[in-house]
Amino acid sequence: xxxxxxxxxxxxxxxxxxxxxxxxxxxxxxxxxxxxxxxxxxxxxxxxxxxxxxxxxxxxxxxxxxxxxxxxxxxxxxxxxxxxxxxxxxxxxxxxxxxxxxxxxxxxxxxxxxxxxxxxxxxxxxxxxxxxxxxxxxxxxxxxxxxxxxxxxxxxxxxxxxxxxxxxxxxxxxxxxxxxxxxxxxxxxxxxxxxxxxxxxxxxxxxxxxxxxxxxxxxxxxxxxxxxxxxxxxxxxxxxxxxxxxxxxxxxxxxxxxxxxxxxxxxxxxxxxxxxxxxxxxxxxxxxxxxxxxxxxxxxxxxxxxxxxxxxxxxxxxxxxxxxxxx
Amino acid sequence: xxxxxxxxxxxxxxxxxxxxxxxxxxxxxxxxxxxxxxxxxxxxxxxxxxxxxxxxxxxxxxxxxxxxxxxxxxxxxxxxxxxxxxxxxxxxxxxxxxxxxxxxxxxxxxxxxxxxxxxxxxxxxxxxxxxxxxxxxxxxxxxxxxxxxxxxxxxxxxxxxxxxxxxxxxxxxxxxxxxxxxxxxxxxxxxxxxxxxxxxxxxxxxxxxxxxxxxxxxxxxxxxxxxxxxxxxxxxxxxxxxxxxxxxxxxxxxxxxxxxxxxxxxxxxxxxxxxxxxxxxxxxxxxxxxxxxxxxxxxxxxxxxxxxxxxxxxxxxxxxxxxxxxx
Numbered sequence: 001x002x003x004x005x006x007x008x009x010x011x012x013x014x015x016x017x018x019x020x021x022x023x024x025x026x027x028x029x030x031x032x033x034x035x036x037x038x039x040x041x042x043x044x045x046x047x048x049x050x051x052x053x054x055x056x057x058x059x060x061x062x063x064x065x066x067x068x069x070x071x072x073x074x075x076x077x078x079x080x081x082x083x084x085x086x087x088x089x090x091x092x093x094x095x096x097x098x099x100x101x102x103x104x105x106x107x108x109x110x111x112x113x114x115x116x117x118x119x120x121x122x123x124x125x126x127x128x129x130x131x132x133x134x135x136x137x138x139x140x141x142x143x144x145x146x147x148x149x150x151x152x153x154x155x156x157x158x159x160x161x162x163x164x165x166x167x168x169x170x171x172x173x174x175x176x177x178x179x180x181x182x183x184x185x186x187x188x189x190x191x192x193x194x195x196x197x198x199x200x201x202x203x204x205x206x207x208x209x210x211x212x213x214x215x216x217x218x219x220x221x222x223x224x225x226x227x228x229x230x231x232x233x234x235x236x237x238x239x240x241x242x243x244x245x246x247x248x249x250x251x252x253x254x255x256x257x258x259x260x261x262x263x264x265x266x267x268x269x270x271x272x273x274x275x276x277x278x279x280x281x282x283x284x285x286x287x288x289x290x291x292x293x294x295x296x297x298x299x300x301x302x303x304x305x306x307x308x309x310x311x312x313x314x315x316x317x318x319x320x321x322x323x324x325x326x327x
Numbered sequence: 328x329x330x331x332x333x334x335x336x337x338x339x340x341x342x343x344x345x346x347x348x349x350x351x352x353x354x355x356x357x358x359x360x361x362x363x364x365x366x367x368x369x370x371x372x373x374x375x376x377x378x379x380x381x382x383x384x385x386x387x388x389x390x391x392x393x394x395x396x397x398x399x400x401x402x403x404x405x406x407x408x409x410x411x412x413x414x415x416x417x418x419x420x421x422x423x424x425x426x427x428x429x430x431x432x433x434x435x436x437x438x439x440x441x442x443x444x445x446x447x448x449x450x451x452x453x454x455x456x457x458x459x460x461x462x463x464x465x466x467x468x469x470x471x472x473x474x475x476x477x478x479x480x481x482x483x484x485x486x487x488x489x490x491x492x493x494x495x496x497x498x499x500x501x502x503x504x505x506x507x508x509x510x511x512x513x514x515x516x517x518x519x520x521x522x523x524x525x526x527x528x529x530x531x532x533x534x535x536x537x538x539x540x541x542x543x544x545x546x547x548x549x550x551x552x553x554x555x556x557x558x559x560x561x562x563x564x565x566x567x568x569x570x571x572x573x574x575x576x577x578x579x580x581x582x583x584x585x586x587x588x589x590x591x592x593x594x595x596x597x598x599x600x601x602x603x604x605x606x607x608x609x610x611x612x613x614x615x616x617x618x619x620x621x622x623x624x625x626x627x628x629x630x631x632x633x634x635x636x637x638x639x640x641x642x643x644x645x646x647x648x649x650x651x652x653x654x
Contacts, residue, residue, distance in 0.1 A: 292405045
């Protein structure tokens with residue numbers, strides 16, 4: 001077995017949880033370990049636990065690290081891909097200028113490759129998911145935040161440094177609400193799960209009637225995007241309008257991407273996309289309203305096929321590619 | 328002389344004027360004919376005059392059409408590049424579903440290739456201008472409208488249909504001013520020459536003091552972006568603030584592009600960019616404020632090197648590429 005056809009270790013590190021897994025060619029999951037990220041603990045402790053989890057996953061697969069082709073790590077951050085450096089990570093407190101690749105390489109003594117988590121998900125969906133065989137696609141993850149990845153001419157496009165496709169931090173309302181990243185009016189501040197919850201809370205506070213008001217009365221301090229989605233499905237007017245508004249903004253972001261990239265497909269993943277057509281139908285309508293006819297007529301907007309695994313699969317594919325093997 | 332090394336005919340068709348030229352390898356201009364577009368006359372008459380101008384340019388170069396390698400036509404419109412079809416063109420009234428390539432092919436009996444004018448300019452700047460040898464760059468033209476073109480991995484990126492890089496119709500203010508294209512809050516509606524003139528007129532009407540007020544009193548019905556730029560250079564407060572505001576919006580558009588593409592360079596052309604650093608300095612400042620540090624630190628924002636010729640050069644390069652020759 002050449003190094004390139006060996007199983008690889010894949011890690012998907014998000015703000016809430018991380019997954020370490022061993023993945024064979026074709027995306028076969030040989031083992032998998034889930035852990036909470038506990039992001040408040042900061043990079044040193046998280047990396048320590050991550051190393052332990054990787055070793056557990058490898059052991060669970062009945063392998064040793066040196067039997068694998070390498071480690072692919074997908075991280076929710078702005079990554080200098082050539083140096084394997086996390087420059088900043090809005091959802092991982094204190095991850096600034098962390099040379100993650102070298103830190104892990106020193107531990108594992110095998111090749112380590114680091115990339116953005118949504119870029120990894122784009123790669124996963126392109127090779128094993130909804131966008132197989134396409135030339136140009138954009139992946140968007142809509143969850144607490146909004147991330148993105150791009151496939152251009154059949155390959156992952158990382159940009160000059162590795163930070164391309166930050167679709168959530170495209171500004172669509174210059175004087176809009178404050179975003180987690182410090183800017184105002186980012187798509188993320190207007191259409192993410194965080195934005196959905198905020199919009200619902202604002203309207204509740206201004207006195208709208210809603211089944212969500214009862215939840216507040218019961219002492220629940222924070223409404224989640226899931227609460228709003230559930231209420232919308234039950235026909236609640238406030239919740240329905242919040243979802244429609246968020247979907248309309250999402251469609252504006254998609255229209256911008258369509259006018260800029262003219263892709264064949266936009267694949268939507270992430271927790272908020274679990275709503276499915278309740279989110280995508282109004283988003284598509286808004287997209288068609290805001291983009292030029294030609295590219296709007298071409299693009300298909302579909303849900304992710306790999307779901308929560310797209311980033312993990314992409315991390316594995318990326319590690320295998322970088323280690324010189326076949327995807 | 329093989330077909331691919333012959334001179335080619337290049338046409339740059341804009342809303343105000345068009346140019347037909349014969350261009351040798353390396354960008355040598357052998358002849359050139361300028362004409363006003365007279366866009367109100369509609370497609371049939373414009374195409375008729377365009378054919379005459381091409382024949383004039385070829386004659387002026389001492390050639391016959393069949394001695395050239397083909398015709399490259401850069402058009403300010405949304406173009407289905409595979410079919411050579413102008414689907415719509417905000418600055419060319421009644422250009423809807425015009426099969427320009429086939430119409431010209433029937434006339435000229437040699438290969439004809441049609442592409443977007445700002446995409447052509449991106450190609451021109453990449454091969455002969457400010458961005459030679461780079462992997463990733465974005466060209467933006469800021470004039471009456473705002474157009475764009477992208478070089479990705481060293482090649483012109485046209486998207487699935489040929490309509491990619493419509494940077495002027497990226498929405499940066501969902502509830503912003505009406506754009507020529509029918510949408511609200513496009514970059515073009517907030518940072519183009521048209522937007523600069525509109526912002527100055529709005530502020531004059533609301534009673535601001537300015538050296539531009541005197542121009543209005545003299546019966547001049549419309550302020551132009553050139554007037555505003557000239558007044559700003561003379562230190563006029565209203566004009567200076569309008570230019571700063573437009574540049575700040577331009578910087579927001581650039582920041583979005585930088586967060587999405589992580590390019591090495593943004594090349595700025597078009598009439599409004601003749602202001603040079605008076606526009607680019609505040610635009611760069613706004614870019615750095617609104618984009619992530621990593622890609623904002625990488626990108627260089629420079630003026631076009633080919634000026635008004637970038638589209639024409641790109642049309643020639645594109646025709647030569649498509650005809651199978653070397654750029």
